[in-house]
Amino acid sequence: METFGSKEAVYFIKPVGRVYYRGKQSAGETALAQGGKSHGKTMEAARKASGVKAQPTFKEPRWLGAAPSGARLDVYSQKSNERVRKVPFPANRGYLLVGNGQGKATAVDIVLADASDVGELHAAVAFHREHRKFYLIDLGAGATRVRGQQVEPLKPLVIAEGSRIEFGSSSQYVRLRLGGAPERQSPAESTAAAPVPGQVRARHILIKHRDVRNPVSKRTGQPVSISRDEARAVIESLRQHILSGEASFEEVARIESDCNSYKRGGDLGWFDYTTMQEPFARVAFLELKHTGDISDVVETSSGFHLIQLLGRRCPEQQASPASGITGGDTDATQSNATRAPDDVFYVRHILLKHTGSRNPSDLKGHPIVRSKAEARALLSKFQKTIQSGLVSFEQLALQHSDCKSSRYGGRIRPFGPGEMHAEFERAVRNLEPGQLSGIVETPSGLHLIELLARGDDVWRLAKAGSQETPAFNGSV
Structure with missing residues (x-):
């Protein structure tokens, strides 16, 4: 378990699969993250509902350290997804501030002035010198999202390289970039040759x-x-x-x-x-x-x-990207080149293994002890939770799926006929985009499946999704 902060304000972060939940904080929790006041009826209503107060200045956390060389935040257009500017972390401090540029007490590094629900001092991205990780802190604005999920105000959240961060209804968003990491270049920035075939x-x-x-x-x-x-x-x-x-x-x-x-x-x-x-x-x-x-x-x-x-x-000679070792709990037998457009599917799924599965071990190699009946009951509960809107499919996949695709919210790469178990494929064919399946049984275990796209829409959606959480493909 990781902890950070002071005696007056200590955050406890307990790992649950690949996501984190946060324990209770003391009354002095804002010692880690304090922010500035903002404007807009939406933000004010959100703050009143949560009881969170925005502050006019940003107080540097005690754990703050200098950001790694080359680290930066890249700003992108929501409409075109093209990068519009790069904002490096200053050499003398390990954080960047985001806001609407109208505040007087604190200057911000990234100005988003096109939306009324972006605050004067909206959020900070700060580097933890001991954890060697970046944390996003919503400074009381209550309108910050990471990969589409709302961020709780004043509770630092670990963000990974490439994470998409949105602020209110701004027409721009940002991504964290590290100095040594390869990046997606916009068409305007890159004239490089196409990747090597084969x-x-x-x-x-x-x-x-x-x-x-x-x-x-x-x-x-x-x-x-x-x-x-x-x-x-x-x-x-x-x-x-x-x-x-x-x-x-x-x-x-x-x-x-x-x-x-x-x-x-x-x-x-x-x-x-x-x-x-x-x-x-x-x-x-x-x-x-x-x-x-x-x-x-x-x-x-x-x-x-x-x-x-x-x-x-x-x-x-090229086989499907879902084949062989890179396919996790899926099987592939057909080349992409032989697929008809309508026979291409893009899905995400939750896999629950049980003692009767062909490989009854979890992602850490531990034996699965739940019975098939217990797995079915749990998956049925997940289905109802998703349909109620209380928790997203992606969150449940991240926390509970026994497939390696869990790290990507359950997304697997587009596939065609013969590439999945017959039961899995048959269930997908009966779905419309956005629709959930019933519980599907294969030799791998029990699945809950959501169809994201089929036919001509697959590659457009899969490409957009790869900028959020790439579909599981066994990459380094």
Whole structure:
């Protein structure tokens, strides 16, 4: 359990799957986050209902630290989704302020003056020097959303690189960007050639350090504390052991890699260029020429990698992105090239395994102990909760789904005929976009499915969704 703050104001953050809930705070909780007053009837009504008071200044939290070099907030147009400006974190302070620019007590770094429900001092994005993470703080405005979910005022919320943050009804939104992370460029900013066609299969070893976007080892489940320089030294040493023949790439990956692929000796399966972060993809597709080749050290926002090429195939041989290792609890047998437009589906689902499932273990490898009847009762409860509007499908998938797609709110990549279990596909075919299925039983377990799109709408929606929470595809 993580804690931060002072004796007067301590926040408790308890992990629940991949999301967090917050325990009770003391009366002095605003010591961590204080904000400025704002305007607009919507905001005022929200504040009165919650009892939260906005303050005219921002008090720096005690845990505040200097932001990593290169970190920034990018501002985008809601209409075109194109970036309009970049706002770097100042070298002398670890936070940026967002507001309408009309306040006198505190100057803001990002001015959103086009909406009445954006406050004078609306929100702050601040860097925690011990957790090495960024936190979003709604400064009493009550009209801030992350990935479409409302943020509770004055309660710092961890945000990941790339998270979409919206403020009231402003025509602009922002995303957090880290210095070493690849980014989506707008058409106006990029004239780069199209990604390399075809697919490669590779295995890799990942060594994380405390400054990466998710400093937790998937192999040990523990936070990573080593520095960037120490991580580089570790992976360079591992590379020498492999090249000298002291150990195989696969053996080292199983013992040392911080990626979830350690279970498979680092094998990532088949993937296309756009599946991986650009520095990783560039090496795998362009620099490694022959099967068995091992890369030099590659750095991404995930950490340091060694990559070994296992195979290469042209587009005509290319299988579905949902196939093989990258498909999690789904099976794929048909190529994208053979799909008819109306036979393409984009869904999200919640999977509850039970003792009779073909692989009765959760995402951490622990045995599933619930019976099929218990799984069915729980899934039925989720269905009613979603239909009532109390909790979103995405939230329940994040918290409870036993599929790896849970990290993306249950979204899986678009698929066509023959790529899923027959029962799963049959249920999807009977749905209209936005409609929930009944409980669907497959060898993997019990599913609740929501159809997001079908036919020609799939690729438009899937592309838009990938900027929020990419569909599960086994990427690094």
